[in-house]
Amino acid sequence: MFNKLSLVWNCGSSSLKFAIINPLSDKKYLSGNVECLKLPNSRIMWFDHLKYKKNIKYIKNISHKKAINFVFNNILKKNILLFNKIKVIAHRIVHGGNKLTSSTLINNKVINLIKSSSVFAPLHNPAHLIGIYESIKNYPNLSKKNVAVFDTSFHMTMPKKSYLYGIPYKLYKNYGIRRYGAHGISYQYIVYKTSKIFNKKKNKLNIIVCHLGGGASISSIKNGKIIDTSMGLTPSEGLLMGTRSGDIDISIIFFLYEYLSITMKDIKNLLSKQSGILGLTEKSSDFRYIEKRYYKNSKAIIALNVFCHRLSKYIGGYITLINKYLDAIVFTGGIGENATIMRKLTINKFSLFNIIIDKKKNKNIVGKSGFINKINTIPILILPTDEELIIAKEGINLIK
Known part of the structure; x- marks a missing residue:
């Protein structure tokens, strides 16, 4: 054995x-x-x-x-x-x-x-x-x-329309500046496990996966392959995160540098280590902090609302990219698996798509895996990831 x-x-x-x-x-x-x-x-x-x-x-x-x-x-x-x-x-x-x-x-x-x-x-x-x-x-x-x-390997199936930036093409051609994505090993596991749960071949699987932790990203997976993801050249792009800003207007960087005389080193530190949940609460980057205080602390309310607003925009956009039957929305990562208020606030925006959360199931599933959607609606699945298993499989396959 x-x-x-x-x-x-x-x-x-x-x-x-x-x-x-x-x-x-x-x-x-x-x-x-x-x-x-x-x-x-x-x-x-x-x-x-x-x-x-x-x-x-x-x-x-x-x-x-x-x-x-x-x-x-x-x-x-x-x-x-x-x-x-x-x-x-x-x-x-x-x-x-x-x-x-x-x-x-x-x-x-x-x-x-x-x-x-x-x-x-x-x-x-x-x-x-x-x-x-x-x-x-x-x-x-x-x-x-x-x-x-x-982590970047899984994202290599993205088409050019997903991974290219609107900058001079030579920067991509000469220096490889493009969207690479992150959390790819986690996404690979979720595809592997979800296909088993639904008893469906991976090349027929259509899911949206929200990998939400200290670093947070979301991916649209069509026929088992990634077609778009929120993280970019680095893990700084996309969703609001624990200490990372996620998507911002690039002119903010020019403003900080030219008008506030902040050095580029300090701007980099500000956007990657002092922003996100920490920046909005001015207290903590821990998601448990804002969920615990959501109904009584104004900054916790703002931080969680901003997080859910951005996440819901990505989910909505990624539904349209799949453009066929959606098998499930999957939440994984420490926040994805445990943040009940976040899931409720985010999913409540999608009743139009027949994506409806069951409040009781959502509340009772903390730290476990399972479905939290109402009967006869599109599945919403909580599924802990297992990156180590995929890494082990990739390793043994290469030395066979």
Whole structure:
């Protein structure tokens, strides 16, 4: 039962996840995450699915490199039965640019291309590279069986009319400036899982997926393939997010620079780390903060209303792009799965399309998966994502 296991690394900017998975049976044997990297309350948590045992280790200010080495030396190598059955190490990479368009075995050329794409994902790609370097160091026998799985790959089926910007074409042709999207691995899983739920072939599946977390995006998927997505060249475009502004008038940047004399570095920091929910509430980027205070705090009301207004505009537009029977609207991600008021405010705008939420189901489904629509209306599905499973499957498929 332990044949052909995948070790998966999902290294983020402030956290990382890891897992050992049998991608043929979808079974997880080990899973864990490291939270609050480089902070005093950083911690490593993992779960042994065979022994059904939870573990936690607090290590102050732990870095990506030290966290990965702790996992290798204190968790993986102490479970020799699993460790020796690992056949591939698969890494999530946020941005592959215009050269890395599908999952690939990692070599020096691939590493250099991931580095060059860091300009589009400066918080994420460098963290992914640490995962690659430490994996090769700790597991030299699999140095040629490390696989890169890209968030941007799933979005490569978008037509030019979706991914091109209204700027001089040579900027796309010479420098690859286009919409790349993000959360692609999550979307790939949702398509995989939703097709099973509806017992429908993936190439017949038409869904709108809202991946809502600290970073938030939405995608329109027709016949199992992406036709448009809200994030762009970088994960900054699109919906309102925890600390990111999402869509803005580009003249705001000129105004901040020319009239308020704010430096470009500070403008970048303002739009990516001080805006979104945090900017509107002036208190918190945590979505639970605004849901909890929605009926009594004016800034929480504004923040949630702006978020839902933008999300509903995208949903409405993406319904028209599918232009045929819609199988479902799917909510995933921490906010998508748990924010009941957000779902109600957003979906209430779509009764014209026979998309009607069941208030009782919506309220009772927090933290679980299932349907929240009224009977005989278009399905609204809450579905937790599993990026690690898709990464594991991509990895094992490449080394077959």
